[in-house]
Amino acid sequence: MHKVKNSAVLVALIAVAAMLTLAACSEEMSDAEIKEAAMGMGMVEAGSETMSDDQIKQAAMAMGMMTEEDAKAMADEMMPEDSMMVGDRLAQVRERDKVICASRNDVPGYGYLDSSGNNVGFDIDLCRALAAAVLGDPSKIEIRLISAAERGPTIQSGEVDMLVRTVTWTTSRDSQWGNYAQTMFFDGQGFMVNKDLGLMSALELKDATVCVTQGTTTSNQNDLNITALGFEDTDAVVAAYESGQCDAFTNDRSQLAAIGSAFQNRDAHVILPETISEEPLGPVVPHGDDQWFDIVKTVMGILIYAEAYSVDSGSVPTAVTGDTKVDRLFGLEGSFGQESLGLSQTVAQDVINAVGNYGEVYDRNLGPGGIDLPRANGRNALWADAACMDCPKGGQIYSAPLR
The missing domain is CATH 3.40.190.10 (Periplasmic binding protein-like II)
Known part of the structure; x- marks a missing residue:
């Protein structure tokens, strides 16, 4: 299969082809003349700034400058060594x-x-x-x-x-x-706190210290007046929360539920009702x-x-x-x-x-066999089902049609 080439490489290949022509007939051709010649052969539409792989090979072969194998080999040699071939x-x-x-x-x-x-x-x-x-x-x-x-x-x-x-x-x-x-999976950022704090809303976290995982979107969703305390991974965040280093910790709501399910005293913690971000995963x-x-x-x-x-x-x-x-x-x-x-x-x-x-x-x-996150009528339900593919079911899970 052919490597994906950018316009600069395509122009370079045309330029090399032009130099081969010059060597053969000792005539000078400008870039504009090269392009004009390609258009004259119907290889490029007027006004086009680039040429496709096939157009380049066809033009080069039509000019008698190289075989198809030579054109492909030349293009391959001009690509960076670390270029990924399609396939x-x-x-x-x-x-x-x-x-x-x-x-x-x-x-x-x-x-x-x-x-x-x-x-x-x-x-x-x-x-x-x-x-x-x-x-x-x-x-x-x-x-x-x-x-x-x-x-x-x-x-x-x-x-x-x-x-x-x-x-x-x-x-x-x-x-x-x-x-x-x-x-x-459609998720959103939330907060977990100890129930003993008596908090009912994330809006009550003013001046609180909140543990977050570094390098995540979660750590950047701060329009609240809180102090974020960053840790390298989730385990460190949870350990800090359990040891009292922070008043709350934040993550995607599904992960809060997952982490909370592993607490020895799950009922001592509560996920506050607000979702403060959209997190498509x-x-x-x-x-x-x-x-x-x-x-x-x-x-x-x-x-x-x-x-x-x-x-x-x-x-x-x-x-x-x-x-x-x-x-x-x-x-x-x-x-x-x-x-x-x-x-x-x-x-x-x-x-x-x-x-x-x-x-x-x-x-x-994530459901009944796992961390028991409700799905019915939520965003992670299917958009529609086989019985009526045009009947909304309230969900957002959808894929490009497979046909």
Whole structure:
């Protein structure tokens, strides 16, 4: 596959082609003349400032300057050594035979150690779903534990295939860290306090000391007149709160519930009613590989649409059902583009058999089987269901149509 090239590289390739022409016929050509010649051959539309890969190769070959193989080789040599080829990530994952995800093991519901010492949770299941899709085996994962402050550098480095560590989607992170694939949970920042303080509202936290995790959006949402005391990770925040170093601690409301569920005396603590931010959470992939980005988006969409079509891990169809949408999703008839991404025709069967649909993943980790966060009629309910895809259900969980 071809590397993604910017306009400067395209212009440089044309310039090199022009120099080859000069060497052959000893005539000078300006950049404008080069472009004019390309337009004259119908390779570039008038007014266009750049040329595509195919246009460059066609123009170069039409001028008799090089073969298609030479044009491709020249373009490859002009790219930086660390450039990511479209499709490289999938090939790398399959060669190493595992998906590497950056996550955590310290928050119930999202990523934590179960009684057998296994790292489980909502975020971990998203990694398992991806492994099932690209490797056919949800167990072929490696979880790299990172702190909140390490999330950006880790995904920027490209050393992991996906970041799934309760990461809020913001425009600056999207442009600087990596590509956000899909919002898989809608959250918001809240506060937990000791019930003995008698506080009923976050507005009563004036002049209070609040423990926060450094390097998070949570630490920056301060329009309240409070003193923020920062710590490297969640464990340190909770320890400081329990030892009385702060009056309250703040985090996404789902994480407050998860942490509170592990307190010995859960009833001694209360989550204040206010939500002071919007925190859309989802997986992030490194910049530079559109195919991998599309694969992760597709896998997340499979989880969501399987629930919308009322298909769970116990009812995955293996023969044509007569329902066009279900048959297409599960690779029984038609396609939603999975093969062009390098995935099997029946990738949805592999994913849902491995982890279940979105509702199953939620219930197992964040719902009744986990930290018991209500979902019905909330933002994390589906937008619609299979019975009436145009009938709102009050939720915001939705994916691009898989067709």
